[in-house]
Amino acid sequence: MEVSWVELIKLLISTGVCWTNFVLIDTYFGLPRKPGVLGAEVIGKTLEKMGGDLNGGYFMGNIVCSPDASAGTLMAAIFYYLLGFKGGLIATLLVYIGNRLCNDPGYAGTFGTFSATVIIHLLSGFIEPRYFIGGMIMAIFTIQGLYHVGASKVLGYIGRKLGMI
């Protein structure tokens, strides 16, 4: 199967959009500041021991332990793909309930899902919603899959730059 350049560029743009959306919203709502549950603290401390950043580690731990803007962006992309803008609104409600079940006030996930829905809707003329599903998977892979120590340093740096730590 050959991959066209247009598809690849669309995927890369949607990756950038998703990455920016979830990192900025999660940072703004204080994910790097403190661990929400015990698991997030363990991940943060372990990453610090491995030579990473403690606050970036808390950020990554909080992503694992609760559906924040990262899961919200993915949910928004899938629901928008299936049901359109209405689907994004349903995803917002479901992510909010998921947040509350995970001992999280729910601001990061809910606003992340809603903003992702609005962004996907605005860009849907140029980039189809299916690219955002792939784009978000690529974006979360750069944080949670590729190189954890480096990712925690980048997230800690962004948190400090935005003055949220």
Next chain:
Amino acid sequence: MLYLYYILSVVISLVVGFIIGLPVEIDVNSFKGNLFFPTVFVALGLTAVIDILFNLNLVFTLLVGIFSPLFSKYVDLIFPGVSYGG
């Protein structure tokens, strides 16, 4: 013109929320609901669910508009948070 029902459900939920005395200030670290969060998102989400499952009309819009602020008022009892790491 279907989106008018979405706007109407949000407006009704805000008015009802104001009447039942939800706090206007937004506290990002609090588990209690306020006038805007999660009222607006619950209203929009429930309206979308009804839009897909049934058809939107004034009765459903009114019901969502009344339910959302009540949910928001008692959200810390429905989904209580535990204080940890603060």
